[in-house]
Amino acid sequence: MVIEEEHVFGHSEAMRRIASVAARVAESDTPVLIEGERGTGREVMARLLHRLSPRAPQPWVRLSCVSLPADLLEAELFGDERRSGGAPGRLEQAGGGTLFLKDVADLPAALQARLLHLLREGEFHHVNGRRLIRTDARIMASAGENLAALVRQGRFDPALYDRLAVAVITVPPLRERVDEIRALAEHLREALCRRLGRERPPLSPRTLELLAAYSWPGNVRELEDLLKRYVVLGEEAALCDEVLGRMHVPRAGRLPAPARVETRQAPPPGSLRAIARQAARDAEREAIRCVLEHVQWNRAEAARRLGVSYKTMLKKLEQANVGPKARRRRIS
Known part of the structure; x- marks a missing residue:
């Protein structure tokens, strides 16, 4: 999208609330889950959070969870020992910066388990490798579907959801x-x-x-x-x-x-x-x-x-x- 990061937030009450939450979230190192319909600007929001964070001088790395078959996606994310010199994956490329996982709801079950281990332990290994690699990268993820609903349907790992949803920002549709x-x-x-x-x-x-x-x-x-x-x-x-x-x-x-999971009451x-x-x-x-x-x-x-x-x-x-x-x- 051509829309600049500073124009993500509009003047509506809903967007002002999101701006307030985003400012606080940007300062922390916790994982972030950005939900919203496709086309709402979830990635623009993630880039803004990175730019406002103390990690801004460090790399911003993006990986789409729907663009590759499961085996290639795993190699892209974690790196592959069989590649020349044990080619680094996106996690290593991110270093002390931010790794943004676009459409994390489409992550295969096996990779959900590996991502959960990463978030718990702060370490991973290359595909076809055994050496543990520590990482300080901050994880941000986006979802075009409601992940809580997918958890209830048995389509997404509940433990991984709990780790990703420490901070949730929902971008409203236009x-x-x-x-x-x-x-x-x-x-x-x-x-x-x-x-x-x-x-x-x-x-x-x-x-x-x-x-x-x-x-x-x-x-x-x-x-x-x-x-x-x-x-x-x-x-x-x-x-x-x-x-x-x-x-x-x-x-x-x-x-x-x-x-949405919410208790609906008649508005005043x-x-x-x-x-x-x-x-x-x-x-x-x-x-x-x-x-x-x-x-x-x-x-x-x-x-x-x-x-x-x-x-x-x-x-x-x-x-x-x-x-x-x-x-x-x-x-x-």
Whole structure:
């Protein structure tokens, strides 16, 4: 992602809480588990924690747990004595820095056991080797699934989970950060313009409202990919058409939110949840208005583009007070 580490934290209450936790976690040497849907910026968060930690001058080393077969993954992580000179693995490369294990939920059971031993004893050996090697590397891991749920399902080692989850940071999906989407989109546009050597004007308020109304199943990465297309092609209308098209995708086809274990209570008036619901209603109203203006107030066409029935569209127009009368008031 092009988003810089200092822009990970938005201005929502949830992200301010995460920023506070991250600042404390960065100062310690404990393992860190970063959870969140794919595309939310888990690796960016991990890099930020490393940069803020006393280990910042030491190496940052990354290893994806889904990119290699089990035997090659083990050799990459721990090193292999059969390679010339006993080639060091990522653990040795990290030294006194940070080793980041991306998508640790996909780690095979045998490697989960080896990682657990490493976290308990601070030592390991090469594949096909016997010599014990001490390590001071800090372990950070990310998961696109809820590891606690996988433990309950018998799909992840509970002891390893306990070791990794000393500090847990959950990055919320973009759809729960509606009030940050506009600022984030503009930041990404500026960053992409710098990276790609292009000059593109700021997005119009109507386009930003449309972006805020979309649920972003691919999260920040999906937003970045769409804005990259805008920066390359310079067609804001095409960007709007693409977002409108994606609004037709059924919810069943979107990435599920990580399972949460919590006691749900009715929120008091003015709670964060109530504020989020109001923000979602406001965003929906603006999206409907944006689509109607895009199709010259053809309600049937707007319903088709938004993937709802004509009857549902009329009901939403009435609830949101959006319609020809409201339009005439704005024009007059």
